[in-house]
Amino acid sequence: MTWYFAGVDIGSTMTKVVIMSDGGDICSQVIGPTGAEHRRLANRVMQEALDRAKLSFPEISYVVATGYGRLNVPFADSEITELTCHAKGVASLFPEVKTAIDIGGQDAKGLKIKSGKLIDFVMNNKCAAGTGRFLEVTAATLGLRLEDLGTISAKSTHRVKISSTCTIFAQQEIVSRLSEGVAVEDVVAGLHDAIAVRVVGMTRRLKIEPVVVLTGGVAKNTGVVKAVREKIEHEVFVPPNPLLSGAIGGAILGRDIVLGALKEGKPIPKKERALEEVTFFN
Amino acid sequence: MSEKSRGLSKVEEICSQRSGRAKELKDEGKKIMGYFCIYPPLEMLSALDLLPYRILGDMREPITKADACLPTVVCPFDRSALDLGLKGKYDFLDGVVWAHVCEVGEKTAHVWRTYLNPAYFHFVDIPHTIHKPAQNQFVQQLKDFQKTLMSFTGKKLTSEMLVEAINAHNEQRSLVRKLYDLRKPDPPLISGSEVIKTLKAIMSLPVKEGSELLREVISEVGERKDGVPFRPVRLLIWGSIIDDTPLIEMMEELGANVVMDDTCVGSRAFFPDVKLTPDPLEGLAYRYLVDLKCPRTFKESTYGETKKDYLTDLRSRFSYISDYAKEWKVSGVVLQSVRYCDIHGYEVPGLGDYLDSVGLPHTYIEHTYDERSLAPLRTRIQAFLEIIRS
Numbered sequence: 001m002t003w004y005f006a007g008v009d010i011g012s013t014m015t016k017v018v019i020m021s022d023g024g025d026i027c028s029q030v031i032g033p034t035g036a037e038h039r040r041l042a043n044r045v046m047q048e049a050l051d052r053a054k055l056s057f058p059e060i061s062y063v064v065a066t067g068y069g070r071l072n073v074p075f076a077d078s079e080i081t082e083l084t085c086h087a088k089g090v091a092s093l094f095p096e097v098k099t100a101i102d103i104g105g106q107d108a109k110g111l112k113i114k115s116g117k118l119i120d121f122v123m124n125n126k127c128a129a130g131t132g133r134f135l136e137v138t139a140a141t142l143g144l145r146l147e148d149l150g151t152i153s154a155k156s157t158h159r160v161k162i163s164s165t166c167t168i169f170a171q172q173e174i175v176s177r178l179s180e181g182v183a184v185e186d187v188v189a190g191l192h193d194a195i196a197v198r199v200v201g202m203t204r205r206l207k208i209e210p211v212v213v214l215t216g217g218v219a220k221n222t223g224v225v226k227a228v229r230e231k232i233e234h235e236v237f238v239p240p241n242p243l244l245s246g247a248i249g250g251a252i253l254g255r256d257i258v259l260g261a262l263k264e265g266k267p268i269p270k271k272e273r274a275l276e277e278v279t280f281f282n
Numbered sequence: 283m284s285e286k287s288r289g290l291s292k293v294e295e296i297c298s299q300r301s302g303r304a305k306e307l308k309d310e311g312k313k314i315m316g317y318f319c320i321y322p323p324l325e326m327l328s329a330l331d332l333l334p335y336r337i338l339g340d341m342r343e344p345i346t347k348a349d350a351c352l353p354t355v356v357c358p359f360d361r362s363a364l365d366l367g368l369k370g371k372y373d374f375l376d377g378v379v380w381a382h383v384c385e386v387g388e389k390t391a392h393v394w395r396t397y398l399n400p401a402y403f404h405f406v407d408i409p410h411t412i413h414k415p416a417q418n419q420f421v422q423q424l425k426d427f428q429k430t431l432m433s434f435t436g437k438k439l440t441s442e443m444l445v446e447a448i449n450a451h452n453e454q455r456s457l458v459r460k461l462y463d464l465r466k467p468d469p470p471l472i473s474g475s476e477v478i479k480t481l482k483a484i485m486s487l488p489v490k491e492g493s494e495l496l497r498e499v500i501s502e503v504g505e506r507k508d509g510v511p512f513r514p515v516r517l518l519i520w521g522s523i524i525d526d527t528p529l530i531e532m533m534e535e536l537g538a539n540v541v542m543d544d545t546c547v548g549s550r551a552f553f554p555d556v557k558l559t560p561d562p563l564e565g566l567a568y569r570y571l572v573d574l575k576c577p578r579t580f581k582e583s584t585y586g587e588t589k590k591d592y593l594t595d596l597r598s599r600f601s602y603i604s605d606y607a608k609e610w611k612v613s614g615v616v617l618q619s620v621r622y623c624d625i626h627g628y629e630v631p632g633l634g635d636y637l638d639s640v641g642l643p644h645t646y647i648e649h650t651y652d653e654r655s656l657a658p659l660r661t662r663i664q665a666f667l668e669i670i671r672s
Binding site: 068080081082083084117118119120121123 | 645661662664665668669672
């Protein structure tokens with residue numbers, strides 16, 4: 001009999017679900033926007049993941065919720081922070097990892113990992129600088145699509161310095177650089193550099209050691225990856241789908257909980273749950 | 283204040299209306315002396331029958347007035363305390379004793395004096411190092427303080443009066459240490475929130491009344507059966523002032539009992555006794571300058587030596603924290619600071635290295651002394667507890 005485990009990672013921007021078998025195979029993965037209604041939508045993303053894996057909800061042995069919306073997943077058996085889940089997920093993809101940097105929509109995290117386990121972390125403090133939101137806001141100012149930023153910055157020949165670490169002030173700086181006639185690609189490369197300076201500087205508090213892995217939605221931007229590599233002066237690895245490491249970690253932690261309980265002959269610590277919308281009462 | 287309430291229910295009652303007892307005593311003719319931070323020697327106030335009343339902030343009250351006279355990029359606790367002053371919440375004080383504790387504390391003193399103009403104001407200049415010349419200088423400062431107090435009260439402050447007050451405060455300190463003994467069992471007999479509230483209450487009462495309240499709490503807590511639930515992690519919390527319970531309650535909710543602290547509405551304010559010396563002011567100077575453990579005072583192991591050994595230095599500054607950790611069976615240390623507190627901020631890297639050297643897990647969090655700003659810390663604290671438990 002195959003056992004299945006789900007990791008549900010509700011980030012500030014995207015909701016990610018991964019269903020994994022006890023053998024470690026990923027049976028399905030879904031990424032959808034979180035939106036303001038995520039309390040009501042988490043179950044729909046989960047349903048989609050189940051449909052793709054051709055499974056029904058009762059066949060899932062354990063569900064771990066993570067991410068900033070982790071408290072709003074009524075069908076989860078437990079909630080574990082995204083820091084622990086990311087570390088677990090990254091270590092499953094890169095077993096030698098010692099430092100991971102995750103740049104999400106709302107926050108940036110530096111993780112110190114030893115033998116596959118999280119041992120220390122840093123997070124940005126209540127500020128959008130150095131996060132996906134910084135790029136969203138500045139891309140809008142430049143009239144560019146978020147997904148094009150990496151390619152555009154690759155054309156840069158004279159990267160400008162964006163001195164401000166504040167999203168709003170950086171926006172003003174971009175406008176004045178453009179009015180000075182600076183090429184858009186040089187401004188975009190400057191933005192990527194600003195993110196890298198901020199995030200790598202924060203992660204240095206943990207003493208960066210290779211292997212270094214970069215995850216989160218922003219890791220899809222090749223310009224940011226390049227800038228981070230330059231700052232760290234080491235190879236920086238990016239998983240094939242950098243958004244999924246938290247959900248993968250959640251599924252693995254769920255598997256560890258269940259297999260741990262079975263090994264000790266204890267009942268699986270599951271909750272009474274159903275795949276339904278969150279209501280006032282659950 | 284109701285006659286019936288005793289122990290923890292009396293603590294609750296005092297915390298809900300902290301100035302209540304002070305105002306009652308003021309009506310009976312007693313003079314109430316506000317003091318800022320833990321550095322003004324309270325014995326000198328109690329000896330002259332003044333009620334020492336700790337000036338605190340209120341993290342549940344938005345700062346609306348203080349921004350007109352203090353920059354917003356300074357200690358939010360100082361700003362909050364000043365804000366309460368500007369809103370008239372400390373109008374019942376007959377005088378205020380401030381101390382040169384940190385830079386913002388010093389500047390806030392001048393602002394307080396200018397804007398609130400209390401009938402009595404004294405600024406105690408506390409040296410920032412602990413070597414002998416600094417101690418001597420501090421004794422001189424205390425002599426100046428003694429003079430202004432005598433002039434304000436019209437009473438002579440004799441050595442005998444000081445010794446009596448020192449004994450009363452030392453007795454209270456020994457009761458606080460007994461209260462902390464109740465945190466040693468697992469689960470602790472008293473919660474971290476209850477300890478903060480109890481200490482906040484006794485910082486609002488005359489010393490002997492405070493001691494009586496402590497006796498009641500100790501006896502009540504020692505006997506109760508349904509006290510604090512077992513939680514898998516035992517935390518020590520270090521850092522800048524915590525004078526309210528939301529942060530501790532969040533930790534409890536996430537599965538940790540806060541069983542020890544090194545903060546100033548906590549062990550830092552109460553643990554060291556004053557030693558009786560031929561001139562009592564010397565014993566007071568030593569206790570308040572050398573024995574108090576706040577990082578506002580610069581301490582290093584190598585004073586007068588020419589080469590610094592980092593780990594020896596760290597041990598001389600922080601070994602008391604690992605002693606606490608052993609005695610209170612602590613599984614992790616939360617280093618916390620209000621934002622912009624440079625004195626605690628400077629201490630964090632060294633203290634982190636020290637805790638690494640003794641194998642104690644730790645994490646660092648910053649907050650803005652605002653109940654509403656604590657939510658983002660939830661993930662950090664939860665992740666820290668996950669690391670400890672994994």
